[in-house]
Amino acid sequence: MTTEHSHATPASIADAIGQALATAIAERGTALIAVSGGRSPIPIFHALRSRPLDWSRVTVALVDERWVAPDHPDSNERLVRSELLVDRAAAAAFVPMKNAAADARGGQPGCEAAYRALPRPLDIILLGMGEDGHTASLFPDAPELRAGLETDALTIAVTPPAAPHQRLSLTLSAILASRRIILPISGAAKRATYQAALSPGPVEAMPIRAVLRQGGTPVELWISD
Ligand SMILES: O=C(O)[C@H](O)[C@@H](O)[C@H](O)[C@H](O)COP(=O)(O)O
Numbered sequence: 001m002t003t004e005h006s007h008a009t010p011a012s013i014a015d016a017i018g019q020a021l022a023t024a025i026a027e028r029g030t031a032l033i034a035v036s037g038g039r040s041p042i043p044i045f046h047a048l049r050s051r052p053l054d055w056s057r058v059t060v061a062l063v064d065e066r067w068v069a070p071d072h073p074d075s076n077e078r079l080v081r082s083e084l085l086v087d088r089a090a091a092a093a094f095v096p097m098k099n100a101a102a103d104a105r106g107g108q109p110g111c112e113a114a115y116r117a118l119p120r121p122l123d124i125i126l127l128g129m130g131e132d133g134h135t136a137s138l139f140p141d142a143p144e145l146r147a148g149l150e151t152d153a154l155t156i157a158v159t160p161p162a163a164p165h166q167r168l169s170l171t172l173s174a175i176l177a178s179r180r181i182i183l184p185i186s187g188a189a190k191r192a193t194y195q196a197a198l199s200p201g202p203v204e205a206m207p208i209r210a211v212l213r214q215g216g217t218p219v220e221l222w223i224s225d
Contacts, residue, residue, distance in 0.1 A: 001215055001218050001219065002212055002218075002219045002220075002221060003218065003219070003220050003221065004221045004223060005220060005221065005222045005223065006223050007223075007224065008184065008186075008222035008223055008224040009224065010043035010044045010046065010047040011047045012222070013044050013047070013182065013184055013222045014044055014047035014048040014051065016182060016220065016222070017033065017044070017048055017124060017126065017182060018048060018051040018053060020033075020123055020124045020179075020180060021033060021053055021058055021123065021124070022053055024123040024124075024179075025053070025054055025057045025058070029057065030057045030058070030059065030119070031053075031057060031058045031059070031123050031124075032058075032059045032061065032118060032119060032122050032123050032124075033058065033059070033060055033061070033122065033123060033124045033125070033126065034060075034061040034062060034063050034122050034124075034125045034126070034170065034178070035060060035061075035062065035063060035080060035084065035125075035126045036062075036063040036064065036076075036126055036127055036128035036136065037062070037063075037064065037065070037066070037076030037079050037080075037128070038128045038130075040128055040184050040186060041079075041083075041084075041126055041128065041184075042079070042083050044126065044184065045080070045083040045084035046083065048084065048089065049083075049084050049085070049086055049087040049088060049089035050087045050088055050089075051088065051089075052088065053088065055088050055089050055090070055091035055092045056091040056092070058089070058091075058092040058093070059092065059093045059094075059095060059118065060080060060084065060085065060089075060092050060093070060094050060095070061094075061095040061115065061118060061122070062076055062077070062080065062095070062096065062097045062170075063125060063126070063127060063128070063136045063169070063170050063175070064076065064097070064136045064137040064167055064168060064169040064170060065077060065096070065097035065098050065167065065168045065169075066164070066165035066166070066167055067098065067103060067104040067107065067165055067166040067167065067168065068098075068165055069098075070096065070098055074164065074165060075098070076097075077094075077096045077097070077098055080094065081094065095114055095115070095118065096114075097111045097114075097115075097155070097168045098111075098168070099111060099114075103157075103166055104157035104158070104159070104166035104167060104168050105157040105166075107157070107168060108155055108156065108157045108168060111155050111168050112153060112154055112155045115154045115155055115170075115174070116154060120177050121177045121178050121179050122177065122178040122179065123178070123179050123180075124178060124179065124180050124181075124182060125170075125175060125178045125180075125181045125182065126182050126184075127175065127181050127182065127183045127211065128183075128184075129183060129185065129190065129193060129194070129197075129208045130193075131189050131190065131193050132162075132193075132206070133193055133196070133197055133205065133206025133207060133208050133209070134160075134163075134206075134207055134208070135175075135183075135207055135208040135211060136169045136170050136175060137158045137160065137163075137167035137168070137169035138158070138169060138171075138172065138207040138210075139158065139160040139161075139162070139163060139207070140204060140205055140206060140207060141160065141161050141162055142158050142159060142160045142161070143159065144156055144157065144158045144159065145158075145204060145207065146204070147171075148169060148171050148172060148207075149171075149172045149203065149204075149207065149210055150172075151171050151173065152173055153171055153173075153174075154170060154171060154173070154174040154177075155168055155169065155170060155171065155174065156168075156169055156171050172207075172210050172211070175211060176211070176214060176216060176217045177217075178217055179217075179218075180217070180218045180219075180220065181211065181217055181218065181219045181220065182220050182222060183208075183211070183219060183220065183221050183222065184222045184223075184224070185221055185222065185223045185224070186223075186224045186225075187224075187225070191223065193206075193208075194208075194221070194223075197209050197212055198212065
């Protein structure tokens with residue numbers, strides 16, 4: 001089930017996320033969100049981090065991570081710590097994916113254990129999509145793609161041939177184990193990717209199709225110019 005919201009803004013997306021977190025806190029006492037890296041979430045983080053929530057009851061996890069040091073410019077942990085977990089959101093807990101292992105494959109069991117310890121379903125996932133139709137770090141050309149789409153594990157190590165760094169990613173089953181999925185789509189190129197993803201074709205060519213074609217977890221497309 002996919003719902004499209006047009007004329008989205010970082011503020012309107014932050015409103016939706018903030019409302020979901022507040023509802024989770026009111027109903028269950030805590031809230032759990034997994035967020036993507038990349039450029040798209042940054043203005044949303046900026047709009048979200050000052051919202052008057054009880055952030056001490058919020059846990060922030062990652063959708064994916066590049067296997068680099070947490071202070072590396074490409075680290076999603078660094079991005080989340082510097083762009084989201086400040087202001088009021090500094091009170092939130094954070095669950096990194098990166099650990100001390102030398103590579104993503106070696107780090108996957110520790111990451112899996114850390115993410116298995118989180119409550120499920122997640123309350124909300126802020127997903128991303130690349131212009132090639134990847135989502136999280138489920139890349140079309142990655143040798144681990146099929147496993148990432150099929151395994152019951154929550155996390156998988158991925159070595160995308162065409163993108164920098166080894167990755168740790170939530171699997172499709174982990175992404176779908178969420179109460180709701182928010183997917184911002186911004187700009188003409190991403191809108192074209194989204195339209196292509198809606199057309200018939202294999203999931204392996206555009207992994208975002210696996211999220212858009214399922215009916216169990218509500219997906220909200222927040223579309224902006
Ligand atoms: O690379 C990561 O860390 C991501 O989580 C990735 O899946 C991202 O969401 C897309 O590549 C879109 O990235 P942009 O928002 O920068 O276009």
